[in-house]
Amino acid sequence: MxxxxxxxxxxxxxxxxxxxxxxxxxxxxxxxxxxxxxxxxxxxxxxxxxxxxxxxxxxxxxxxxxxxxxADLADLGVAQSDAGCDPVTTNPASGNQNHVADGTPVTYDPAPPDSGPHYASPAPFSKRFYTVDDRPAVATLVHNLEHGYTVAWYRPDAPPGDVDALQAVAKTFTASDYDPTQKFIAAPWTSADGAFPTGKNLVLAHWTADPAQPADTTLQQGVQQACATVSGAAVGSFLQTYPSTSSPEPNGA
Missing domain, CATH: 1.20.5 (Single alpha-helices involved in coiled-coils or other helix-helix interfaces)
Structure with missing residues (x-):
């Protein structure tokens, strides 16, 4: 079993x-x-x-x-001798205390401008360097010229190295409206604003007046210097020759 x-x-x-x-x-x-x-x-x-x-x-x-x-201005961009700057030109100034309503089209001659009619309020000094996207109206910046600013108009399609150098130049200035050595603004001049000098990427502009008689319009002039390349040394030389104190309203903001 x-x-x-x-x-x-x-x-x-x-x-x-x-x-x-x-x-x-x-x-x-x-x-x-x-x-x-x-x-x-x-x-x-x-x-x-x-x-x-x-x-x-x-x-x-x-x-x-x-x-x-x-940074030292002289160390930024190219040497002054290599900047391709034309001699300074002078133009009859116009527009002292000539305020037009915001939005009013204003045509400037020469262009970019170094004087002329302008909007009632200048651009604030919160920015030293403007781009196409945030730039105030040209007529606003002309008011800054009246108050002693040097405006560095630049071609927005300039070589990136030039734009970077100009931005570096702008950063050397502090944010004080009332310091006469610090009145500098860099702003683009677009094709919509008008023609730019051929072969140039930068135009330094200032509205001069006799410091002893700033309100005498017969002694006022617009001055410009066009440069092919950005030179911090050239900017510094221009500012030294045309300080904010030599303007129609140097004590304005």
């Missing part, structure tokens, strides 16, 4: 398979948890790097601005 199967053997065989599956699942779970920990650590590391970069960038900008504001 054949003895019956031993049930204990079947239980042992089944239990071994079950144990094997449990071990495999446990190993898979452990590997999954390890992978999750690695991914979490990597994500934390990325966040730390990004946070550090975001916090460092403003510091970098402050340092760059500090370096720019303390």
């Amino acid at each position: 054949t003895p019956p199967d031993k049930p204990t053997s079947r239980r042992t065989s089944g239990g071994g398979a079950s144990n094997s599956r449990r071990h495999q699942q446990a190993a898979a779970d452990a590997a999954n948890r390890a992978g999750q920990r690695r991914r979490a650590a990597a994500l934390v590391a990325i966040c730390v790097v990004l946070a550090t970069a975001l916090l460092s960038y403003p510091v970098y900008l402050v340092i760059q601005d500090s370096r720019a504001s303390n």
